[in-house]
Structure formats: structure tokens, C-alpha cells
Amino acid sequence: xxxxxxxxxxxxxxxxxxxxxxxxxxxxxxxxxxxxxxxxxxxxxxxxxxxxxxxxxxxxxxxxxxxxxxxxxxxxxxxxxxxxxxxxxxxxxxxxxxxxxxxxxxxxxxxxxxxxxxxxxxxxxxxxxxxxxxxxxxxxxxxxxxxxxxxxxxxxxxxxxxxxxxxxxxxxxxxxxxxxxxxxxxxxxxxxxxxxxxxxxxxxxxxxxxxxxxxxxxxxxxxxxxxxxxxxxxxxxxxxxx
Amino acid sequence: xxxxxxxxxxxxxxxxxxxxxxxxxxxxxxxxxxxxxxxxxxxxxxxxxxxxxxxxxxxxxxxxxxxxxxxxxxxxxxxxxxxxxxxxxxxxxxxxxxxxxxxxxxxxxxxxxxxxxxxxxxxxxxxxxxxxxxxxxxxxxxxxxxxxxxxxxxxxxxxxxxxxxxxxxxxxxxxxxxxxxxxxxxxxxxxxxxxxxxxxxxxxxxxxxxxxxxxxxxxxxxxxxxxxxxxxxxxxxxxxxxxxxxxxxxxxxxxxxxxxxxxxxxxxxxxxxxxxxxxxxxxxxxxxxxxxxxxxxxxxxxxxxxxxxxxxxxxxxxxxxxxxxxxxxxxxxxxxxxxxxxxxxxxxxxxxxxxxx
Numbered sequence: 001x002x003x004x005x006x007x008x009x010x011x012x013x014x015x016x017x018x019x020x021x022x023x024x025x026x027x028x029x030x031x032x033x034x035x036x037x038x039x040x041x042x043x044x045x046x047x048x049x050x051x052x053x054x055x056x057x058x059x060x061x062x063x064x065x066x067x068x069x070x071x072x073x074x075x076x077x078x079x080x081x082x083x084x085x086x087x088x089x090x091x092x093x094x095x096x097x098x099x100x101x102x103x104x105x106x107x108x109x110x111x112x113x114x115x116x117x118x119x120x121x122x123x124x125x126x127x128x129x130x131x132x133x134x135x136x137x138x139x140x141x142x143x144x145x146x147x148x149x150x151x152x153x154x155x156x157x158x159x160x161x162x163x164x165x166x167x168x169x170x171x172x173x174x175x176x177x178x179x180x181x182x183x184x185x186x187x188x189x190x191x192x193x194x195x196x197x198x199x200x201x202x203x204x205x206x207x208x209x210x211x212x213x214x215x216x217x218x219x220x221x222x223x224x225x226x227x228x229x230x231x232x233x234x235x236x237x238x239x240x241x242x
Numbered sequence: 243x244x245x246x247x248x249x250x251x252x253x254x255x256x257x258x259x260x261x262x263x264x265x266x267x268x269x270x271x272x273x274x275x276x277x278x279x280x281x282x283x284x285x286x287x288x289x290x291x292x293x294x295x296x297x298x299x300x301x302x303x304x305x306x307x308x309x310x311x312x313x314x315x316x317x318x319x320x321x322x323x324x325x326x327x328x329x330x331x332x333x334x335x336x337x338x339x340x341x342x343x344x345x346x347x348x349x350x351x352x353x354x355x356x357x358x359x360x361x362x363x364x365x366x367x368x369x370x371x372x373x374x375x376x377x378x379x380x381x382x383x384x385x386x387x388x389x390x391x392x393x394x395x396x397x398x399x400x401x402x403x404x405x406x407x408x409x410x411x412x413x414x415x416x417x418x419x420x421x422x423x424x425x426x427x428x429x430x431x432x433x434x435x436x437x438x439x440x441x442x443x444x445x446x447x448x449x450x451x452x453x454x455x456x457x458x459x460x461x462x463x464x465x466x467x468x469x470x471x472x473x474x475x476x477x478x479x480x481x482x483x484x485x486x487x488x489x490x491x492x493x494x495x496x497x498x499x500x501x502x503x504x505x506x507x508x509x510x511x512x513x514x515x516x517x518x519x520x521x522x523x524x525x526x527x528x529x530x531x532x533x534x535x536x537x538x539x540x541x542x543x544x545x546x547x548x549x550x551x552x553x554x555x556x557x558x559x560x561x562x563x564x565x566x567x568x569x570x571x572x573x574x575x576x577x578x579x580x581x582x583x584x585x586x587x588x589x590x591x592x593x594x595x596x597x598x599x
Binding site for chain 2: 072086098147148
């Protein structure tokens with residue numbers, strides 16, 4: 001059974017249909033990248049999985065259990081951790097305190113402050129610094145670390161590189177490499193195609209709320225994704241994606 | 243985690259706070275018997291003080307702890323008085339109608355919260371004001387109220403002036419005590435930690451598994467209920483109900499003044515602020531326009547020079563906590579490392595690092 005399955009999910013922002021009947025599954029240990037242009041519905045999809053948006057139709061299953069009636073604060077305890085876009089830390093608290101708050105979901109597991117600091121060595125000297133004073137990259141690492149502290153089954157990473165300089169993004173991804181090889185199941189939203197393809201097993205390209213292209217990273221070329229990204233595949237093949 | 247010998251101590255109550263708890267009990271007992279020794283005018287003034295404390299504590303809970311700054315809290319003050327008039331007119335005993343009215347206000351605030359709490363920050367603040375203005379107009383449509391002419395809580399006339407004054411005094415004292423105790427219990431518990439987490443960063447709170455909307459709603463409804471009681475009690479002391487007076491934004495302005503002066507986000511601060519406001523009003527209330535100018539100037543001076551208010555400053559300087567609702571980390575000989583055991587829901591370094599209004 002798939003760890004997470006999304007079935008015909010429809011999410012609306014008022015009249016705007018941001019996600020239009022999206023379905024996919026994620027296996028344990030898999031890294032899925034969601035790519036697509038601005039407004040394609042990636043963040044909305046991620047937030048719907050985390051429970052921050054109520055879907056208008058369709059459902060999300062975790063280990064076969066329907067999450068439709070599970071409010072977002074309980075989903076954290078069930079093993080879905082979202083690293084929100086724009087990092088969102090408790091800026092008055094230290095790195096360590098922010099990390100420890102991630103533990104309050106009460107899920108057993110082997111993530112600890114020390115292990116997170118192992119994973120993100122740049123945080124080590126900043127352990128007792130207030131997160132409001134950190135650089136963007138350090139903040140992003142703290143936000144990811146906080147989500148890991150809840151020992152999630154699925155980690156949802158939204159726009160890790162948003163607002164960070166390319167150099168810092170490199171560092172964050174270097175650190176993520178360690179996380180990726182540790183076998184954590186990850187769904188990540190990423191604007192940068194190269195990075196998305198480099199860290200994922202499978203990629204879904206979204207276009208106007210629908211899945212325009214889905215496939216294993218190995219089988220898909222950058223050109224295919226670019227075409228799907230801009231909607232060019234529709235003209236060339238004449239087929240309408242699901 | 244860290245070695246036991248240097249591990250920091252998480253404390254809640256301190257020796258001072260235990261003394262303070264006893265002092266609070268003594269003060270309440272003294273206040274309960276005070277009417278025997280006070281003049282009629284003084285009893286009325288004290289009743290007003292209790293109502294101010296309720297207003298300040300409720301606005302502080304909402305804005306100082308929950309981050310929900312509203313400039314429309316007069317809507318609940320006005321509705322508290324209005325429903326009391328309505329219920330008394332329907333035949334309910336006047337004193338009972340005061341409290342049933344507050345419950346009705348609490349119930350009304352639930353559907354209101356469904357859409358108001360979707361707004362954030364400034365939108366919420368102004369939106370509440372719009373709701374207050376709108377409710378004011380709707381209440382005016384009620385024939386019983388006779389538009390801006392208003393009406394009175396006539397059924398209170400069955401009691402003679404002395405009994406009435408005493409009863410209202412005790413009801414106000416009891417309401418204030420009960421509401422403060424409720425608030426204290428709420429803010430001290432895990433819900434209190436959740437409330438502060440939401441204030442500090444709503445998205446971050448959600449991502450660590452805090453129930454955001456439900457918690458905000460609880461606080462919103464509690465504040466509505468408390469301010470509803472205050473409005474109903476105010477009606478009982480002044481008898482007349484004129485919508486314009488009760489739905490006036492000045493009530494929220496007073497709440498903001500009391501909380502800013504006392505110390506936003508500190509439990510003791512709201513009470514202190516109410517006391518300061520009460521004294522200013524008692525001494526300078528007769529000077530008309532200058533009184534209002536003075537109030538405004540005081541508020542400006544406080545926000546410029548003492549942004550944490552009186553109690554916030556005292557707490558910061560001396561580490562004094564009389565009614566602690568937060569947690570405090572005491573570090574044995576290691577001043578740089580605040581840490582905790584990770585089991586506390588929101589181990590802020592108590593409330594001392596707040597800057598957010």
C-alpha cells in the first residue's frame with residue numbers, strides 16, 4: 001500500500017479552482033518533486049495534504065486511512081509535517097527552542113536536537129541564537145529541522161529556496177542531501193527545475209491545477225518537463241492530461 | 243539531553259507569586275466586605291473599577307496573549323446591555339438577565355467568529371469596528387430601544403436603591419474574580435501556550451500541531467462573554483440604555499489605554515492599567531476636554547517611552563511575577579543557554595521577551 005495517496009483532489013480559493021482533480025501516490029522512502037509555474041497549484045496542493053486547506057472534492061489517504069475529517073493539527077501527530085513557505089519560525093525563540101517545539105506533536109522516533117544539528121552543521125554555532133537574527137539559510141534549516149523533530153512519515157517542503165541567495169540554496173540542498181539519503185519520504189515544491197530533478201525520484205509537473213506530466217526522474221528529460229511547464233506538450237501531442 | 247548538573251530549571255510559581263496568591267485572596271475578601279464601610283458614591287465607583295478590570299483583562303487576553311487586536315469590542319459591551327434589556331422585558335428577573343445576556347453574547351460571538359477570524363491583523367481590527375457599527379444600527383431598529391432615545395432597565399426599580407447598589411457591587415466583584423480566575427487557568431494551561439504560539443506566528447504554530455482556529459475561537463468567545471458581562475453590569479449601574487453610548491468606540495479606546503499603560507501581554511498589567519485608568523478618571527474626570535487630552539497624551543507617552551507598559555517594565559527590570567501564567571527558565575551559572583526539557587508545550591522564557599502588541 002502506498003504511504004500517501006491523493007485521489008481526485010479539488011481545492012478552491014473561493015471561485016478560483018487552484019487544484020483540479022489531482023491524483024498521485026507516494027511510496028515510503030520516495031522523494032517526489034512538484035514543479036510548475038507560479039499559480040499552478042503546487043503550494044495549495046501541499047497545504048491541502050497538510051490540512052491547511054479543506055478540499056472541495058477528493059481525498060487524501062495516509063497508510064490507507066482517509067484524512068478528510070482529520071484537522072490539520074492532528075495530521076502533524078499522524079506523521080505529516082509541513083515546512084511552510086517563507087520558513088515561519090518563532091523569531092523570539094532560539095534555534096533549539098524552535099526545534100524542541102517540533103517535538104510537542106508527541107510522535108516517537110529518533111530525531112533529536114543533536115541529530116538535526118548533525119544534519120545541518122551550520123546551525124551548530126547558532127544553537128542558542130534567536131531565530132529572528134539568523135540568515136535566511138539558517139532559518140530554512142531550522143524550519144526543516146523543526147518539522148523533522150515531529151518524526152514525520154512524510155515531510156512536505158514548500159519552496160525551500162524562496163528568498164534565498166543561490167549560494168545559500170546550495171548549502172541548504174547540500175544538507176538536504178543527507179536527509180534524502182536517510183530514506184525520509186519527502187514531497188517538495190521547487191521552482192528550480194535542475195534542483196528538483198537532482199534530488200527527486202519522481203517528478204510531477206503541474207499546470208493550471210492539473211498534473212501535466214508525471215514520471216520517474218530517470219526517464220524524464222529536462223525538455224519534457226519544460227514543455228509541460230509551459231503547456232507546450234498539449235500542442236505537440238494533442239493529448240489532454242488527466 | 244544536557245548534563246543534569248548544569249541543566250536549567252523550569253519554574254512557574256515563585257515564592258513571591260505564592261505570597262501574591264494569598265494577597266489576592268485577602269484583597270478579594272476585603273473588597274467583599276468593603277461596602278459596609280464605604281459611602282454610596284464610593285461603592286458605585288468601585289463597581290466601575292471592577293468593570294474596567296474585566297474590560298482590560300478581556301482585551302489583553304485577546305490582543306496581548308492571542309494577538310487578536312480588535313477595535314470593535316464595544317459590540318459585545320453594547321450587546322451585553324441590549325440583551326439584558328430584552329431579556330428583562332421578556333420577564334426575566336433583572337439580575338438574572340444580566341448573566342443570561344452575557345451567555346447570549348457568547349453564543350452570538352460563535353457565528354461571528356466563523357468569518358471574523360479568517361481576517362488577520364489590521365483587517366480583523368477594523369472589521370470588528372465595522373461589525374460594531376453595524377450591530378449598533380441593527381439594535382436601533384428594535385422598537386423597544388426607541389432608536390437613539392434609548393430605554394431603561396425599569397424592572398430594577400423593584401429593589402430599593404441601597405440593595406441594588408450592594409447587589410450590583412457584589413455581582414461585579416464576583417464576575418471580575420470569576421473571569422480573572424478563568425482567564426488565569428486558561429492562560430496557564432496548555433491552551434495558554436497554544437494561544438501565545440499563535441500570536442507569535444500562526445503558520446509556525448500550525449506546523450507544530452497547534453489547533454489554530456479552534457483556539458482563537460475559544461479566546462474570541464471568552465472575550466465576548468466577559469465584555470458582555472461588563473456591558474450588562476454597566477447597564478445595571480447606570481440603568482439607562484442608549485445605543486450610542488454603549489456601542490461607542492470609546493470603550494475599546496479605554497481598553498487599549500488600560501492595557502497599553504498597564505503592560506500588554508502580562509496578566510498583572512491589565513489589572514494595574516485598569517487601576518491607573520480608574521484613578522485618572524476619578525481625579526481628572528471632571529476637567530472635561532482636558533481629561534481626554536490627558537488620556538491621549540498619557541497613551542502616547544507610554545507607547546514611546548514605556549512600550550511594555552508599567553508592569554511589563556517592572557517584570558523586565560526586576561523579574562517580578564505575581565500571577566505567573568508563563569514558564570521561566572532559570573539557568574544555574576550559564577547565562578547564554580536557555581534550554582528546556584522539551585515536554586513543556588511552549589517554553590517561552592516566560593512573557594519577558596514580548597514585543598508584539
